[in-house]
Amino acid sequence: MKSFEGQALRWEWRDGVLELTLDRAPANEIGTAMLRELEHFVGAARQLTTETSACVISSAQKSGFSAGADLRELYQGAVALDEKDRSAGVREFLERIHSVLNWLDEAPFVTIAAVHGVCFGGGLELALVCDVIIADKMARFAFPELRLGLIPGFGGIPRLKRDLGNGFVRDLLLTGRSVNATRAQAVGLVSQLAAEGEALKLARATASQITKFDAGTRVAAKKFIKPIPREELRREVEIFCELFTGPAVMAGLKKFVENTSPMPYQP
Amino acid sequence: MPTLEQTTQEVLNLATTHFKLPLGALSPEDDFFKKLGIDSLQTLELLSRIENHFGIELPDYEVQGVSDFKTLAERIQSRL
Numbered sequence: 001m002k003s004f005e006g007q008a009l010r011w012e013w014r015d016g017v018l019e020l021t022l023d024r025a026p027a028n029e030i031g032t033a034m035l036r037e038l039e040h041f042v043g044a045a046r047q048l049t050t051e052t053s054a055c056v057i058s059s060a061q062k063s064g065f066s067a068g069a070d071l072r073e074l075y076q077g078a079v080a081l082d083e084k085d086r087s088a089g090v091r092e093f094l095e096r097i098h099s100v101l102n103w104l105d106e107a108p109f110v111t112i113a114a115v116h117g118v119c120f121g122g123g124l125e126l127a128l129v130c131d132v133i134i135a136d137k138m139a140r141f142a143f144p145e146l147r148l149g150l151i152p153g154f155g156g157i158p159r160l161k162r163d164l165g166n167g168f169v170r171d172l173l174l175t176g177r178s179v180n181a182t183r184a185q186a187v188g189l190v191s192q193l194a195a196e197g198e199a200l201k202l203a204r205a206t207a208s209q210i211t212k213f214d215a216g217t218r219v220a221a222k223k224f225i226k227p228i229p230r231e232e233l234r235r236e237v238e239i240f241c242e243l244f245t246g247p248a249v250m251a252g253l254k255k256f257v258e259n260t261s262p263m264p265y266q267p
Numbered sequence: 268m269p270t271l272e273q274t275t276q277e278v279l280n281l282a283t284t285h286f287k288l289p290l291g292a293l294s295p296e297d298d299f300f301k302k303l304g305i306d307s308l309q310t311l312e313l314l315s316r317i318e319n320h321f322g323i324e325l326p327d328y329e330v331q332g333v334s335d336f337k338t339l340a341e342r343i344q345s346r347l
Contacts, residue, residue: 027308063308118308138315142327177326178311180318264307 001044008034011041016053016211017204018045018109023060030122030154031070035093038100045107052109053215054207057130058200064117064139066126069154075253083245090153090244094237097122097154105129105159106228108219110210114203115139115190120178125154128163131222132206135181135190136199142178148256149248153240158232164188268347275340278317282336285316295337323347 002013008024020041022028030038045055059065078086104111113127116136124141127133143160145152152173160169168187172179184190194202210218243249256264269277279293286303293302305313317339318325323346333339 118311137319138312140311140315175326175328177328178314179324180315182319183324261307 002048004037004040004044006037006040008037009041011044013048013052016051017207018048018052018055019204020055020057021060022058022066025061027063027067027118028059028061028065028123029067029070029073030097030126031073032093034070035097035100039096042100042103046103049108050215053211053213053218054110054112055104055107056112056114056200056203056207057126058114058203059116062117064123065113065115065119066123067118068121068123068125068144071148071253071256075250075257078250078253087241087245091237091241094153094240098233098237101125101129101155102228102230102233105155105226106223108215108222110207110218110222112203112206114194114199115181116197116199121145121152121156122154125152125156125159128156128159131226132191132203133184133189134192134194134199134203134206135184136194136196137181138196139181139184139190139199140178141172141181141184141189142176143173144176144178146173146176148252149246150243150252151236151240153236155233155236158229158236160189161232162227162229268344271337271340271344274344274347275337277320278336278340278343281316281320282313285313293336295340296335298334299336299339300334317343321347 004011009020009022011018011020024034077089081089110132111130112132112134113130114134115127116139119127119139120142121144124143143152143156151157157173164187181190181193185193192202275295282299283290283293299305314325314330321343323343325342325346329342330339333342
């Protein structure tokens with residue numbers, strides 16, 4: 001399927017480039033609707049691998065790339081369940097999102113995230129599977145999960161550790177603070193900085209350049225420089241599920257859902 | 268290093284431009300959440316604007332609870 005328009009995203013294949021556009025108000029929160037359509041996208045992308053050189057992932061929402069997991073949906077779904085069912089439900093969701101993100105991480109084409117605005121939590125984890133992140137200079141990146149009594153659950157820590165220095169990883173994770181695009185570029189998270197509103201344009205130009213290279217060489221190069229940290233990804237799921245049954249989590253989620261402060265991602 | 272008054276004025280100028288307000292619409296003691304009616308995403312935009320302008324990083328937890336321009340300028344001063 002070369003084009004699709006769903007409730008949370010759309011995609012279009014043209015001239016060797018797949019463009020995936022996240023578009024779910026208010027900030028591309030990743031819940032069951034987004035996950036279902038991401039799975040659909042991966043199914044279509046698998047069919048298009050031989051004729052695809054690059055994939056650009058961007059957002060049509062003004063707020064940014066993605067604010068991360070849909071915490072309201074998560075809270076509302078979990079609050080009605082007992083501890084055992086709650087844990088099973090979150091594990092199933094994690095297994096599915098890991099499957100999507102692992103496939104994108106090692107996709108045989110080059111993946112480019114064009115990021116603007118908020119790129120937090122699960123949104124940053126989606127950007128992290130991409131080979132290249134091109135960020136608008138007003139973009140902000142954060143892993144605010146600790147405020148909920150959780151760690152990032154969509155592969156964030158293993159992939160950050162793979163790609164960046166541990167000092168920055170600890171700062172980002174343990175303070176929960178957000179960093180701007182300039183800092184993100186300085187530490188190697190962001191590959192290219194774009195002027196305001198120009199990230200998608202630069203991502204398209206980069207994708208166009210990539211279409212000129214031999215597919216076999218591209219695949220070999222990517223495999224060599226980007227190993228998938230499978231063992232750590234498995235451990236992350238286990239730690240997340242263990243933490244998810246702790247008392248801090250439901251209290252943290254409730255506080256977030258009811259929060260009306262200007263910085264709801266801060267504890 | 269600029270004085271606190273100079274930094275405060277720069278922050279006011281930045282916010283005035285960013286939110287497309289008339290010159291002189293903002294003053295140092297204004298509560299920017301009330302005066303500008305900004306939400307969490309606009310707060311992050313302002314934070315990025317300030318960081319890019321001053322070439323600093325201003326961790327969210329340092330500005331959490333800050334609501335007036337003068338106190339915000341004080342936080343910026345400590346990072347210049």
